[in-house]
Amino acid sequence: MLAVAEIHYIRHEVNQKGESYASVARKMGIDPRTVSKYANQDEFPKKEKQKRKARVMDPVKPLLDKWIQEDLKKKKKYHRTAKRMFQLLEKHHGFKGSYRSIRGYVSQRKKELKKVADEAALPLESFAGTAQVDFGTAPFKYHSEVIELPYLVMSFPFSNTFYFQVFPSENTECLLEGLQRMFHHMGGVPKVIRFDNLSPAVKKIRAKGERDLTDVFERFVLHYGFTYEFCNPGKGNEKGHVEAMVKYIRNNFLLPENTIVDLDHFNETLWAIAEKDRNRPHYEKQVLQSDLFQEDRKEWLLLPEKRFESIRYQEIRADKYGFITIDKKQYSTSPRFAGQKVRVRINYQSIIILNEENEVVATHTRLYGMKRKSIIWQPYLELLSKRPRAIKYSSVYEQFPPAWTEYLNNCTEEEQKDVLGLLGKLLKNNDFSLLNKALNLASVHGHPSAEEIQHCFYSLLHQEDRYLAITPSVTVPPMPDITRGLSHYDTFFQDERAER
Structure with missing residues (x-):
């Protein structure tokens, strides 16, 4: 198993720079089959876009460009080769040119697109298919009281549009659940996403901009294949678009306090709000934002076949009463686990306690807000009825x-x-x-x-x-x-x- 940094390198060299398996294998001193495996593994799909010029083939250039761009949203093993493109042009489009011309055009076009991708890091506002992400907070009437809840915003600077979802916390599981919901509602993944240095994603900021990512965020990035960027510390203006959109959403849709009875149902209503808001001209381009959003959509990466399982496992020792503590909240296990270690499966909605055989001991709804303790009584009552x-x-x-x-x-x-x-x-x-x-x-x-x-x-x-x-x-x-x-x-x- 290669290290995550090595997997990132393979993905970047093969899927973004277009290097051959053999070339990357020589540089890393590993088998080309290993490079192919990690470049095309289901959890790590990633591709960019590519272009090129031609001469005698003007009528087929747009079609070749379209095929190249379609392929570069897929794993490399699914790409049409230049030879296959030549065969398709001959069979279906009456192409009379040579295979050598097709091969040269495709190769050069990919190099040009690679250069464009390398130079497109800043500013994100200029390029379709990119996004920025941040949390905001707003007051809500929830469970008969007014409380502040965070809402996750994904904004699209090119089209000046957004999506948002409300969560009970800003923890890792809520961040990844929100991103995943948006990806699957949108039907695609922004190719570049810029974040602030959110603690659910970044464990530590090192010298020269290097960052240690949380394990689950790193796996999430590999699964969906997008390129992440983080703002420099204290430079929130580097994600100015999403910060402005956080305020816009609060002022226009979340004030005064919305009443929430069921949080999941409330979040379902937010998709339509965001989509209706696009039916207005862009503040600079004087084009409908909904039309610009379609240009964003064309640049997104394809969704992977499977959803990411946003779960983390943790081993925790129960106290003498059989309770474990997660994020300062207490959850019961069973009397027989008092003072022992248990394995805990954690997602944004639930805390599931497992025994040494990975069998479920207790399932709790995850606590947020003022409530501090969750007790599943049955294991205790069963024991105590026998030993009063x-x-x-x-x-x-x-x-x-x-x-x-x-x-x-x-x-x-x-x-x-x-x-x-x-x-x-x-x-x-x-x-x-x-x-x-x-x-x-x-x-x-x-x-x-x-x-x-x-x-x-x-x-x-x-x-x-x-x-x-x-x-x-x-x-x-x-x-x-x-x-x-x-x-x-x-x-x-x-x-x-x-x-x-």
């Missing part, structure tokens, strides 16, 4: 809603076993709201049993009033105070230790 004495010494005892913590503390061992089994059966989607109501209702006349809680739960669930049947119909004489649960045993042992 352990509940007082487990983290779950502290994580229950306060009403349940107090109730379980006042239960005998047998009652705890029954109630924990009941919770394991009734608790759905880790939502205690209906169970809390059932416990409060069943507790009106004293400490309830598991059967009474279950009776109230189903009455509330089906919106019935059967729970009234548990109301005592006779006056019960006052009873002496008793101490429920196992706390009196704790007191006994404390007294015994004090005597020692």
